[in-house]
Each structure stands twice: as C-alpha cells, then as structure tokens.
Amino acid sequence: MRTHDYSPLFRATVGFDRMADMLDRVMTQDIGTSTYPPYNIEKTDENAYRISIAVAGFSGDDLTVEQRENALHVSARKAKEEEQRTYLHRGIATRAFEKRFTLADHVRVTGATHENGMLHIDLVREVPEALKPRRIEITSDAGVPALEGETA
Template identity: 70%
Template sequence: MRSYDFAPLYRATVGFDRIADLMDRVLSADVAQPAYPPYNIEKTDENAYRISIAVAGFAADELSVEVKDGALTVAARKAAEESPRTYLHRGIATRAFERRFALADHVRVSGATHADGMLHIDLVREVPEALKPRRIEIAKGDTVEAKALETIEA
C-alpha cells in the first residue's frame, strides 16, 4: 500500500486542509470497496445531483438517510422475519448496509424518495452570494484621488 506525506502541502497552503484530508482519506482507504448495494451518481442540472441506490427488498421505514459533518450516510436494516422461509434460490440480497458519501462545501440534501426498489437522494449545490462572481466597477483615477484628498482634509 502506498503512503503519501501531505505535510509540505500543509506548510505551503492556507485553507486547503479539507482537500488534503480528502486526498489522504481516499488514498489510505482500503482498495476493496463494498459493491453492495449498487448505486448511480448523476448530474441532473448545473447545480443539482442525484444519487440512486438499488434497495430492492427494503421498505422505506427500514432505510435511513443522514447528513452529518459533511458526509451523507445511507443505511438499511431489515426487520426480522416473523415466519421462517425456505428458499430454493435467494438472489435478492437484503443484508444490512451502510454507505457513506463525502459532500462538497455548499452541497445539501434537498430530498429523498423511495419508489420501485430504488432510493433517490437529490442534492443541490447552493453557492452563497459572497462566493458568486461579481462585476467590479472601475473608477477613473482622478475620482479615487479626489475622494482620498477629501477624506484627508476632513
């Protein structure tokens, strides 16, 4: 397993701690990620995303979606069966799972729906007004100097 030292990045930058932590977490995570349950991540609009997770066999009340500390956690626990069943073939897995997704800054969960064996989680990126690009008016040089002189004389 490879190991990278991000100490030089911390020494030379300010405010990029989260990116370095994310890279460190991705690179240090074990390679064998669980494949269950399968999921899709799609971009539905310029600032909207949807995570679709195949949750066949789970009822809506057996699923939980939680956002905490910039991470989206989806978990499922199957309720105990009241009567034992005898399966000749069991191809639909209903084992418990927990899957985590790291959310970027300003991304929030706008809703979740459960239909036809799929759990759809809608996300939206809301960039604050202070971070949006804005046009700066360019003043003439003499106007700025005149205002500065007025301020000094007053």
C-alpha cells in the same frame, strides 16, 4: 501501498487543508471496501445531483437517510421475518448496509424517494450570495482629488 506527499499543495495554497485531508482519507481507505449495494451518482443540472441506490427487498421503513454536516449516511436494516421461509435460491441480498458519501460545501439533501427497488436521493448545491464571484470596480486616481496636505 502508495503514499502521497501533499506538502507542495500546502506550500502553494491557503485554506485547502480540508481538501488535502479528504484526499488523504480516500487514498488510505481500505481497498476492499464493500460495493454492496450498487449505486449511481449523476449530475442532473448545473447545481443538482442524484444518488440512486439499488435497495431491492427493503421497504421505505427499513431505510434511513441522514445528512450530518458534510456527510450523507444511508443505512438499511431489514426487520426480522416472522415466518420461516425455505429458499431454493436466494439471490436478492437483504443484508444490512451503511453507505457514506462526503458532500462538498453548500450541498444539501432536498429529498429522497423509494420506488421500484431504488432509493433516489436528490441533492442541490446552493452557494451563498456572499461567496459567489463578484466584479470589483477599478478606479483610477486621475479624477480623484488629493487629500488636504498631499501634493500630487
């Protein structure tokens, strides 16, 4: 197992400790994490994203999508079938699952749709006006009068 030293990151930056913690979590996660169900993450616009998860065999009532702070939790639980079926081949897995996605700051879920065996979750990044870059006016002190008692 590889270990990474993030101390150079801490020496050169301020306030990125959450990012370093997230990198550390990702690097130490179990390598055998489940790939079920398959999913796609796509960027649909400058500040918009879509997560598409293959959920064949699940109805909309079997699925749960929750956003908790900077995490998106998607889970599915199939209700017990009342009638017994005899399958000759069962290739559509309808086993319960839980997927977690870590969201960046200011990313929120705008909606979820279930169609044709796919669950689509739309997300948007909304950076508050106060955090957007702003241009700072530079003034020169050549035209500024000196305060009383100061000599130029």
